[in-house]
Amino acid sequence: MNQLNDQHLVTGVDHIAFPTFDPAGTVKFYRDVLGFPVVHSICAAGWGPGDHPDFIHFFFDIGNGDRIAFFYYFGLPRPDTSAGSGDVYARFPEGTPDWFVRSRHLALHVESEEHLLEYRRRLDASEWPVEMQIQHETIESIYTHDPNGYFFEITRALRPVTPQEDLDADLTIDALVHIAQTPGHTLDDLLVRRAELIVERAPEWTATQEAR
Amino acid sequence: MGHRLFMLDVPENVPIAGVARHLPDVRVGRLGPYFVIESDAPLSIDRRATGVRHAVWYSFVAGLDGWRIAQWDKDALRTEER
Numbered sequence: 640m641n642q643l644n645d646q647h648l649v650t651g652v653d654h655i656a657f658p659t660f661d662p663a664g665t666v667k668f669y670r671d672v673l674g675f676p677v678v679h680s681i682c683a684a685g686w687g688p689g690d691h692p693d694f695i696h697f698f699f700d701i702g703n704g705d706r707i708a709f710f711y712y713f714g715l716p717r718p719d720t721s722a723g724s725g726d727v728y729a730r731f732p733e734g735t736p737d738w739f740v741r742s743r744h745l746a747l748h749v750e751s752e753e754h755l756l757e758y759r760r761r762l763d764a765s766e767w768p769v770e771m772q773i774q775h776e777t778i779e780s781i782y783t784h785d786p787n788g789y790f791f792e793i794t795r796a797l798r799p800v801t802p803q804e805d806l807d808a809d810l811t812i813d814a815l816v817h818i819a820q821t822p823g824h825t826l827d828d829l830l831v832r833r834a835e836l837i838v839e840r841a842p843e844w845t846a847t848q849e850a851r
Numbered sequence: 852m853g854h855r856l857f858m859l860d861v862p863e864n865v866p867i868a869g870v871a872r873h874l875p876d877v878r879v880g881r882l883g884p885y886f887v888i889e890s891d892a893p894l895s896i897d898r899r900a901t902g903v904r905h906a907v908w909y910s911f912v913a914g915l916d917g918w919r920i921a922q923w924d925k926d927a928l929r930t931e932e933r
Contacts, residue, residue, distance in 0.1 A: 798862065827915070836914075842882060845883040
């Protein structure tokens with residue numbers, strides 16, 4: 640019997656990688672403005688298929704031993720970003736709503752309001768000032784775009800997550816998977832299915848919590 | 852038994868339960884970690900009366916039993932018979 644087969648084994652982000660066409664701006668933003676140490680870099684001659692350019696792959700520490708990495712390909716032309724929206728990697732046609740373009744982003748965590756505001760101070764003194772500071776349901780975030788156009792967030796928890804939020808998240812996702820099988824599903828369908836699962840699971844959850 | 856709106860009991864939602872408790876013919880009970888806001892007549896909750904910020908306001912409904920949402924905007928949440 641495999642002792643690991645029911646365990647959650649991963650321990651965080653090793654690295655998340657993005658292409659850059661502005662290595663100087665990228666280093667300025669992550670290392671000089673935000674103060675993320677450079678922790679690794681690999682320079683490599685083009686390898687594999689004949690059209691692979693020479694490149695450098697470089698990494699910044701984003702805390703907890705996790706890293707954000709960039710690929711810079713020598714001689715690869717920068718995409719035309721004069722029309723539409725998005726970043727250097729993903730472009731969207733004119734008229735694509737901002738909320739959709741911004742929905743893919745990286746959010747880094749800080750432990751306190753003081754730490755969040757310290758990053759706000761660093762960004763506001765740079766070419767990439769904070770564009771928004773928002774209190775969401777249970778987190779507060781600052782946002783900007785990095786030199787590559789990648790939407791970048793730093794966030795703090797306004798309070799610890801409560802056990803009932805884990806229950807609610809679990810049953811909400813079960814409800815989502817259930818309704819997602821029906822074409823044309825809506826938020827209304829989700830709220831109805833969620834209510835059914837609340838009625839089914841919430842009383843037992845309370846009993847389990849009280850037994851702890 | 853009336854129709855029910857479920858709302859998770861987390862600190863951000865407590866002011867909404869407080870407003871619902873004072874609405875005429877509305878009962879606020881519990882089911883596990885959820886508030887159950889129950890009524891025979893359609894619910895109408897005034898956003899400003901709750902004082903909650905937008906992110907909380909637009910995410911507080913956990914489930915609907917018998918109700919359908921007729922209005923959910925910066926002014927109010929209003930339900931109607933399904």
